[in-house]
Amino acid sequence: MADTRARINRRNFCTIASGALASLALSSACLRRRSHLPDDGRLKARPSATNKPAGNISRGELIKLGLYRERDALLLVPKSARDSPLPLLLFLHGATQSADDMFWYLDTAPEETGVAILAPNSRETTWDAITDGFGPDVETLDRALERIFEMVPIDTARMAIGGFSDGATYALSLGLMNGDLFKRVAAFSPGFVIDGVTQGKPRFFISHGTRDRILPFEGSRSIVSELNARGYEVTFRQFDGGHEIPAEVMREGLRWLLS
Numbered sequence: 001m002a003d004t005r006a007r008i009n010r011r012n013f014c015t016i017a018s019g020a021l022a023s024l025a026l027s028s029a030c031l032r033r034r035s036h037l038p039d040d041g042r043l044k045a046r047p048s049a050t051n052k053p054a055g056n057i058s059r060g061e062l063i064k065l066g067l068y069r070e071r072d073a074l075l076l077v078p079k080s081a082r083d084s085p086l087p088l089l090l091f092l093h094g095a096t097q098s099a100d101d102m103f104w105y106l107d108t109a110p111e112e113t114g115v116a117i118l119a120p121n122s123r124e125t126t127w128d129a130i131t132d133g134f135g136p137d138v139e140t141l142d143r144a145l146e147r148i149f150e151m152v153p154i155d156t157a158r159m160a161i162g163g164f165s166d167g168a169t170y171a172l173s174l175g176l177m178n179g180d181l182f183k184r185v186a187a188f189s190p191g192f193v194i195d196g197v198t199q200g201k202p203r204f205f206i207s208h209g210t211r212d213r214i215l216p217f218e219g220s221r222s223i224v225s226e227l228n229a230r231g232y233e234v235t236f237r238q239f240d241g242g243h244e245i246p247a248e249v250m251r252e253g254l255r256w257l258l259s
Contacts, residue, residue: 040134041177041196045145047154057152060111062103065147071121073144074099077152078110086116087158087258088148089186090141093119094165095126105164105188105245106254113254116152120144127170129194141174160257162186162205164245165215169194172223175202186253188245191215193223204234205256207249209241 057063060079064072077086091102099119110117120140122128128137148154161182163171168190175185176193179200186205189212204227208220217238224236235256237249245253 041129041138041174041194042199043138043142043145043174043178043181045142045149046181047149047156062100065144067140067143067147068121071098071123073118073120073140073147074103075148075151076103076106076110076117076119078114078116080111080114081116082114085153085155087114088116088118088154088160089254089257090145090159090161090171090182091117091119092127092161092163092167092171093121094163094167095130097164097167102164102167105250107247107250109247109251109254112251113258115254115257116154118144118148126166129173130166130169137170138174157183158257160184160186162188162253163190164188165243166191172204172206175204184257186257187220187223188249188253189215189220189243190223191219193226201232204232205237205253206234207237207239207245207253209239209244211241212243214243 057077059077059081061076063075063077065075067073091106093099093102099121102119103117106117109115123136123140128135159182161171161175161178162168162185165188168187169192171185172187172190173194173196175182176198177196179198179202181200182202184203184205188207189209190206206220206224208217210217220236224234227234237252239246239249
């Protein structure tokens with residue numbers, strides 16, 4: 001726990017000190033420099049027009065994908081989902097959290113919107129590139145997406161990646177690198193952006209509490225300014241609160257995915 005707190009505190013300092021995040025391509029010294037290839041955050045899984053759903057999927061229940069014995073990926077197809085290709089949100093948890101926790105944040109929002117949710121687990125306590133480089137977790141996301149594309153029909157025009165806290169940072173970064181796959185990115189209380197080569201032109205929904213003491217609100221405001229300067233369309237939702245996703249913000253984010 002002490003190590004996690006130290007890492008968060010350092011990241012808080014870096015988020016503020018870097019000001020407006022001078023570049024999404026790692027020009028800020030506060031973002032970790034790595035020796036990996038610049039495209040190592042690229043996801044390879046793609047839906048196929050010839051793929052058909054593999055049998056009936058239980059709706060309204062959490063389904064384990066069977067990728068791992070522990071810390072598996074979870075799928076929720078809401079009861080309200082239509083029979084036509086579904087909108088999908090790949091939703092990433094925060095540090096020390098799990099995929100199960102994300103459904104607490106989501107509450108009834110998936111049923112209200114009909115959005116299918118894929119929530120994987122990081123292999124360690126947080127996502128790989130937060131502390132090192134892209135690797136095992138990208139492989140996990142690829143495997144999970146490949147399985148989903150075999151199980152249910154997905155609307156490729158309404159595929160999104162999102163997350164909370166460290167998961168939001170990871171979602172922002174992968175969303176920029178995989179904008180040809182994810183048309184939208186929803187980041188709830190992110191900390192920063194990890195370097196990488198951008199692809200496509202996704203739209204962004206970013207929310208943050210003005211009294212957040214874990215990842216300061218100013219970090220998101222700087223990220224929004226930089227994304228706007230680079231020509232990305234951003235919806236920024238600030239709220240009076242801390243490091244959290246209020247229910248109304250969660251619902252607003254999912255409705256935004258459908259708009």
